Amino acid sequence: MNDTLRSLFDDYMPRIMQCRLGDLVQETPVQSMPALSERLGVNILIKREDLQPVFSFKLRGAYAKLQTLTAEEKRRGIICASAGNHAQGVAMAARHMGIDALVVMPAITPDIKVNAVEKLDASVVIHGDDFDTACEKAMELARESGRIFIHPYDDPEVITGQATIALELFRQNHLPIDYLFICVGGGGLAAGMALVSRYLHPGIKLIGVEAEESASMKAAFDAGKPVTLERIGHFAEGVAVRRAGDLTYKICSRLLDEIITVDNDEICAAVQDVYEDTRAIAEPAGVLAIAGLKKFFMDRPGCEGIAAAVLSGANVNFARLRHIAERAAVGEEQEALLGVTIPERPGSFLEFCETVGSRGITEFNYRIADQGEAHIFVGIALKHGTTEKREIIGTLREHGFPVIDLSDNDMARLHIRHMVGGRATVQDEKILRFQFPERPGALLQFLRGMKSGWNISLFHYRNYGSEYGRVLMGIQVPSEDHDRFEKFLADTGYNYTTEADNAAYTMFVGPN
Incomplete structure (x- = not known):
């Protein structure tokens, strides 16, 4: 053991071993996942932190931190910033200890989480459109009011509280654990x-798992220090952190064997796996470690152990x-989304259906394109994943039907599947996908922000219950207005992607 590790263990292990949370925090069970274990060939165990009173592990770190406050600090009250789980943990621990709590939450926070915090007797301030903006406001209010700021992850006492999960896990399971997968947002739980x-099992393999679109710890590993990500996704909002913590990076960089990332479809598939094995419904961030576990062992067939x-x-x-x-159906390779062209003549539609055969059709959209051909957007249930999808595509092509695989096409999955209605030739049309913070009135605010002298030629929006709304939009912009239009887009402040060459667009709603 080198001096750096010895110093970390000497600093943290005594306080971890002495940490007592049992009067508020539940000792959660360890549960097997028999179906997933059989599929992957390893014995899989999950630590059920979703069964805490606030439905997440965050209560541990919050309570551990509040226990260290002096009487004077408790009198001054506390403040934190959070889009959900940390806020609920802080609020419950504060109520338990009789401490006044103020929570700053971004406007993207779902009402269910705001209401949960208020029911725990904490005061709530809504500010900003993301965690970072809310956090800046919380620290500003802390300076003005004298309240103690409770950091969600980059604090030794918070790290200590989260560490008690591992103590329980090893005490509850009597067989040696070979691999441990831990979700990573800011890094408090992983650290x-x-x-x-x-410390207890030097030979264990420790793997951190991050969301692909907010992998701040992996970026820190690659850079050799914490760095701030310019842009992050919020699908797994509980781990959507732009910058890993300084303390957590110091620990994770020395103790984790590796960091792997998972995409949104893999996360959704893991939600389904958890439900099928336990009947529990987890949040996307909650299954991050399980999604990483699946990916790890699917890439390493033949691995054994616990x-x-x-x-x-x-x-x-x-x-x-x-x-x-x-999205779980795609992430689990249980559904293929295909764009198929058929000749526009009597009997061709029936011929296509007979070629597909008795396979389960999950979705079917049909629209004549012109006098010569028609396009079909079809979803087909899969039992054997990619292998079966390739067979279906091959069979369709053998029967003379051109096919495009749209299974991994975000535009197709989020927008086109809901708007197959015919192609059109529109002069000077630009196709863009926008993302904006989702909250009451957000769509109207977006439309007001997009007000300009250019004509809107296409529009699709659907509320997915997410923290961010997504819009597909067509705008007619003459070539001489190109520079002015680019400046207009930059001034709106919205994230956008140009999609004029997307296969789903050109096939179903683009120019004839």
Whole structure:
């Protein structure tokens, strides 16, 4: 053991071993996942932190931190910033200890989470459109009011509280754990669990798992220090952190064996896996470690042993489940989305259906394109994943039907599948996808922000119950207005992607 590790263990392990949270925090069970274990060939265990009173592990770190406050600090009150789970943990711990709590939450926070915090007797201030803006406001209010700021992850006492999960896990499971997968947002959970795991079981393989679109710890590993990501996604909002913590990076960089990332479809598929094995409904960030575990062992067939992961939270909006279920089918390779061209003549539609055969059709959209051909957007249920999809595509092509695979096409999945209605030739049309913070009135605000002298030629919006709304938009912009239009887009402040060459657009709604 080198001096750096010895120093970390000497600093943290005594306080972790002495941390007492049992009068508020539940000792959550360890549960097996038999179906997933059979599929992957390893024995999979999950630590059910979704069963805490606030439905996430965050209560541990918050309560551990508040226990260290002096009487004077408790009198001054506390403040934190959060879009959900940390806020609920802080609010519950504060109520338990009789401390006045103020929580700053961004406007993207779902009402269910705001209401949960208010029911725990904390005061709530809504500010900004993301966690970072809310955090800046919370620190400003802390300076003005004298309240103690409770950081969600980059604090030794918070790390100590999260570390107690690993103590419980190893005490509850009597067989040696070979692999431990831990979700990573800011890094508090990973740092705490890695300290205990490496100290008690030096040979264990520790893998951090991040969302692909907000992988701030992986970016820190690559850069050799914490860096701020210019842009992050918020699908798994509980881990959507632009910059890993300084303390957490110091620990994770020395103790984690590697960091892997998972995309949104893999996350949704893991939500389904958890439901099928436990009947629990987890939030996207809550299954991050399980999604990483799946990816790790699917890439390494033949691995054996015991693998554990933390099911870290279950604070999910009910409205999001529809979208999660749709994406899970793709992430689990249970559905193929195809764009198929058929000749526009009597009998060709029936011929296409007979070629597909008795396979389960999950979605079917048909629209004549011109006098010579028609385009079909079809979803087909798969039992054997990519192999079966390739067979279907091959069979269709053998029968003379041109096919485009749209299974991984975000525009197709989020927009085109809901608007197949015919192609059109529109002069000077630019096709863009926008993303904006979702909250009451957000769509109207977006439309007001897009007000200009240019004509809107296409528009699709659907509320997926997510923290960010998504719009597909066509705008007619003459070539001489190109520079002015680019400046206009930059001035709106919205994230956007140009999609004029997207295969789903050109096939179903683009020019004839």
